Amino acid sequence: MRSEDWQALQDRLLQEAIAAADSAWCPHSEFPVGAALLTADGKVIRGCNVENVSYGLTNCAERSALFSAISQGLAPGSFKALLVYAPKVPVISPCGACRQVMVELLAQDCPVICVGHDSAATRHWTAGQLLPGAFIEF
Numbered sequence: 001m002r003s004e005d006w007q008a009l010q011d012r013l014l015q016e017a018i019a020a021a022d023s024a025w026c027p028h029s030e031f032p033v034g035a036a037l038l039t040a041d042g043k044v045i046r047g048c049n050v051e052n053v054s055y056g057l058t059n060c061a062e063r064s065a066l067f068s069a070i071s072q073g074l075a076p077g078s079f080k081a082l083l084v085y086a087p088k089v090p091v092i093s094p095c096g097a098c099r100q101v102m103v104e105l106l107a108q109d110c111p112v113i114c115v116g117h118d119s120a121a122t123r124h125w126t127a128g129q130l131l132p133g134a135f136i137e138f
């Protein structure tokens with residue numbers, strides 16, 4: 001893909017993730033997060049964090065997007081990119097639970113773009129880079 005096309009795609013994913021963060025249910029942390037997952041046919045599936053007063057039940061934005069995609073019948077490993085956005089930090093860093101889920105549901109070379117309020121701090125990872133030595137088989 002040409003770099004201008006890739007940049008345009010990332011801009012689109014960021015707009016989707018910003019919109020997703022607006023839907024976050026985060027009364028306990030007041031830390032909204034949005035995720036935008038690009039499918040093989042160019043659609044975008046949004047996810048946001050959904051908290052609960054029983055804190056451990058919280059679902060992160062990344063897992064919300066991935067679980068929604070799988071629930072809609074999309075194939076693990078078929079996704080083209082995942083962008084995560086959190087407005088209250090310079091750059092978001094996905095939690096360990098989400099990294100483990102990404103390793104299983106994203107191709108290892110799938111781009112994971114992490115964005116916060118400082119665009120200069122944006123980090124470009126692949127799913128495989130986010131969890132070296134991951135537990136993947138038994």
Ligand code: THU
Pocket residue numbers: 026029031032033048049050051058059060061062084092093094095098
């Ligand atoms: N959170 C996410 O949704 N994604 C991340 O990458 C980090 C943390 C959520 C979980 C919780 O609702 C809030 O942010 C504070 O931890």
